[in-house]
Amino acid sequence: MLRDQDGLCAICRVAPAVHVDHDHETGAVRALLCFNCNGGLGQFRDDPDVLRAAADYVAFHTLSQRVVALAAAAGLGPVRTVRLGEPPVGSHRRPGARGTSTRGIGRSSGARRREQAGEADG
Numbered sequence: 001m002l003r004d005q006d007g008l009c010a011i012c013r014v015a016p017a018v019h020v021d022h023d024h025e026t027g028a029v030r031a032l033l034c035f036n037c038n039g040g041l042g043q044f045r046d047d048p049d050v051l052r053a054a055a056d057y058v059a060f061h062t063l064s065q066r067v068v069a070l071a072a073a074a075g076l077g078p079v080r081t082v083r084l085g086e087p088p089v090g091s092h093r094r095p096g097a098r099g100t101s102t103r104g105i106g107r108s109s110g111a112r113r114r115e116q117a118g119e120a121d122g
């Protein structure tokens with residue numbers, strides 16, 4: 001197995017393969033991993049969904065930081081990144097908030113402030 005992996009971790013393919021990784025439920029050997037990748041799988045509970053979410057999280061923030069840096073380098077001034085699903089800057093309405101929710105709680109303090117100020121919500 002070590003020869004098949006050229007002595008390198010099956011995940012990062014950079015660090016030396018020093019751990020025999022196995023499925024903790026079945027005990028089946030999966031591959032040889034480096035110290036960090038083996039520990040990382042355990043930290044993420046071997047859950048592919050959590051691992052993908054972590055990968056998306058890191059990729060999103062890395063790209064966001066690059067966009068901000070590029071905008072600054074191009075002299076576009078301060079740029080605020082927006083997470084997917086957030087309303088655009090200046091919007092007071094959250095996505096999906098238009099009267100379809102059956103939830104009676106979770107109203108934003110902004111909605112309460114607008115109601116108290118006499119503004120129509122919509």
Ligand SMILES: [Zn+2]
Nearest residue numbers: 009012034037
């Ligand atoms: Zn590795």
